[in-house]
Amino acid sequence: MPARATRLINADRAGLVALCLLLALSASMRVQAYANPTPPDWADAVAVDLGKGVFLPRAEAVRRLVWTSACALPVRADFVEPLPHGTDTSLAPLRDPNDRVAYVYRGRTLDGPRAAIQLSILSVLHRAGAVLEMNGAATRHELAVKLVVPAGCDAAPEEAMAALRQARG
Numbered sequence: 001m002p003a004r005a006t007r008l009i010n011a012d013r014a015g016l017v018a019l020c021l022l023l024a025l026s027a028s029m030r031v032q033a034y035a036n037p038t039p040p041d042w043a044d045a046v047a048v049d050l051g052k053g054v055f056l057p058r059a060e061a062v063r064r065l066v067w068t069s070a071c072a073l074p075v076r077a078d079f080v081e082p083l084p085h086g087t088d089t090s091l092a093p094l095r096d097p098n099d100r101v102a103y104v105y106r107g108r109t110l111d112g113p114r115a116a117i118q119l120s121i122l123s124v125l126h127r128a129g130a131v132l133e134m135n136g137a138a139t140r141h142e143l144a145v146k147l148v149v150p151a152g153c154d155a156a157p158e159e160a161m162a163a164l165r166q167a168r169g
Contacts, residue, residue, distance in 0.1 A: 048079060048143045051107050054165040061143055066163045071153035075160040082123035082144040098151035102160075105144035109157045119144060 047055035065074035082105050102111040103119045106126065110118045123144075147160050 048145070049106065050145070050165045051104070051161060052165060058141070058143070064164065064167070066147075066160050066167065068153075068155040068159050068163050070155040070159060071150055073150040073153065075150070075153070075155060075163075076148040077160065077164055078146040078148070079143040080146045082119050082142060083127075096151040100149040100151075100153075102147045102149065102157035103144050104147065104157060104161055106142075109161075111157055 047057055048061050050056055061079035063079075064077045066077050067074050080103075082103075100111070101115060102109060103115050104110070105119055105122060108122065110122070123142075145161070145164070147157050149155055149157070149160065
């Protein structure tokens with residue numbers, strides 16, 4: 001067998017070993033995460049930032065129906081983990097396929113067909129920055145607000161967030 005073919009086979013094997021190690025690391029991290037599903041005590045103190053200086057205690061971060069003047073039906077507000085593999089209990093089918101979904105995370109409104117992907121990317125970037133600054137634990141249990149605007153409603157996500165802040169305030 002020529003030396004070049006041997007080097008290619010060795011490179012392929014090294015790549016396969018690296019992929020197997022990454023798979024094992026990923027699986028072990030998942031097992032560790034699911035082995036202790038309850039967040040630490042300090043996570044209960046983390047509040048959800050609704051913007052404009054309004055915070056919602058994490059214990060009160062449950063599904064809410066928000067009424068706006070632009071809609072005959074309420075806007076549904078769910079609190080979800082912003083991570084790509086985070087839990088989103090609101091993944092049930094929408095009432096109407098024409099409902100709009102928007103996310104609000106750390107003061108940013110993400111709207112449109114790629115909002116979930118943008119949320120995941122923003123969350124990963126924020127967590128990476130927090131880990132590099134050695135305070136990643138503070139971002140571990142953050143929540144984003146998922147707004148489901150009914151079909152035919154022209155309410156902007158900021159209008160729904162203002163109504164949510166007012167209901168909280």
